[in-house]
Amino acid sequence: MSFKVAVIGAGWYGCHIASSLASLGFDVRIFESERRTLHCASGNNQFRLHMGFHYARHHGTRQQSRDGFLRFIERYPDLSHPIEKNIYAIPVADSLIDFPTYKLIMASSGIDFVETTDFDQWLKNVSGAVLTQERVLMIKQAREHFEKRLKGILHLNATVRSIEAFDSHVRVEGEKYDYVIDATWGHFSGIPRDIYYEPTMLLYYEAQYAHPAITMVDGPLCSVYPTEDPSIFTLSSVEHTPLGTYISSAAAWEKLNSVGSDLVELKRNAMENQITRYVPNFKECFKFRGVQLSIKTKPVGKDDDRSCAVYRDKRTFSVMSGKIDTIFYATERILSLLEENNSSAPLTRNFAIQNDILQLDLPVKFK
Numbered sequence: 001m002s003f004k005v006a007v008i009g010a011g012w013y014g015c016h017i018a019s020s021l022a023s024l025g026f027d028v029r030i031f032e033s034e035r036r037t038l039h040c041a042s043g044n045n046q047f048r049l050h051m052g053f054h055y056a057r058h059h060g061t062r063q064q065s066r067d068g069f070l071r072f073i074e075r076y077p078d079l080s081h082p083i084e085k086n087i088y089a090i091p092v093a094d095s096l097i098d099f100p101t102y103k104l105i106m107a108s109s110g111i112d113f114v115e116t117t118d119f120d121q122w123l124k125n126v127s128g129a130v131l132t133q134e135r136v137l138m139i140k141q142a143r144e145h146f147e148k149r150l151k152g153i154l155h156l157n158a159t160v161r162s163i164e165a166f167d168s169h170v171r172v173e174g175e176k177y178d179y180v181i182d183a184t185w186g187h188f189s190g191i192p193r194d195i196y197y198e199p200t201m202l203l204y205y206e207a208q209y210a211h212p213a214i215t216m217v218d219g220p221l222c223s224v225y226p227t228e229d230p231s232i233f234t235l236s237s238v239e240h241t242p243l244g245t246y247i248s249s250a251a252a253w254e255k256l257n258s259v260g261s262d263l264v265e266l267k268r269n270a271m272e273n274q275i276t277r278y279v280p281n282f283k284e285c286f287k288f289r290g291v292q293l294s295i296k297t298k299p300v301g302k303d304d305d306r307s308c309a310v311y312r313d314k315r316t317f318s319v320m321s322g323k324i325d326t327i328f329y330a331t332e333r334i335l336s337l338l339e340e341n342n343s344s345a346p347l348t349r350n351f352a353i354q355n356d357i358l359q360l361d362l363p364v365k366f367k
Contacts, residue, residue: 068325
């Protein structure tokens with residue numbers, strides 16, 4: 001048995017899901033409104049392949065990131081790169097958690113780290129720090145990989161405007177499919193939970209000399225993290241990177257498209273002032289190069305939930321996640337729901353068997 005499936009959105013999730021289903025014999029088409037894959041949020045973020053260190057306040061996100069990290073580097077060994085020195089630090093007065101508790105949470109979650117006291121050259125006002133093995137995502141290589149892998153089934157500059165749902169099938173732009181997967185994070189058909197859209201601004205800097213990745217946790221803090229170009233870093237802030245919260249995708253895009261030089265300067269000053277509280281040599285080491293604009297879709301709540309969930313409404317699936325390394329969970333959940341929905345059909349047991357095998361197996365703006 002083979003299903004015909006339409007996937008909307010060619011970000012990390014859309015590309016991975018479409019690629020995985022195609023490898024299992026599904027008849028797949030993937031539609032992307034932009035001119036290339038990984039164009040919006042998937043290609044405009046902090047380029048971090050998470051292990052779980054960001055999420056001391058949410059067990060599910062930590063576990064999914066920990067497991068997904070290992071699977072990502074096994075499945076896509078060329079699409080991420082190690083970072084020579086990657087520091088997570090706990091501020092003395094500004095963190096929501098103390099250093100011993102943070103270490104205990106990570107150790108009990110099976111997340112590997114090494115405590116370090118060798119950070120005085122880079123940091124001040126911190127109570128402790130750990131070295132991690134988180135990696136940086138290679139976006140250019142990922143685009144090349146997926147566009148080659150999805151050749152023949154990937155449709156770029158293809159905006160989906162119409163989905164018609166029936167009991168036995170769905171029609172996407174008038175064409176009949178068995179199922180449709182919305183991987184746009186609510187920008188097309190919405191997410192069946194309380195969410196909001198958050199337009200964001202990250203800042204790009206060029207390092208004047210070698211500098212470690214530094215992330216302050218936990219709470220409304222900041223981080224400086226390398227990109228696939230090791231001389232270019234992003235500066236982000238939980239407090240200052242967001243440009244507001246909106247209940248509709250359209251309103252978030254309107255805000256993002258209104259960003260001007262005055263707002264960039266305001267955000268730059270705020271973020272540089274915050275990071276220099278902990279990284280005193282920041283302004284000497286880094287030279288401002290430009291901004292990165294994007295939109296995140298987040299669940300309402302204060303527990304820092306960025307775990308992955310898949311929702312099904314008859315023959316339409318929608319995906320929600322905050323981390324790239326949970327692409328495997330999303331694919332497996334879709335396969336599980338398909339098996340459940342077709343449990344009376346022969347050969348559906350193969351979904352689970354093949355899934356086990358599978359386990360082995362917005363533009364950037366510069367000045």
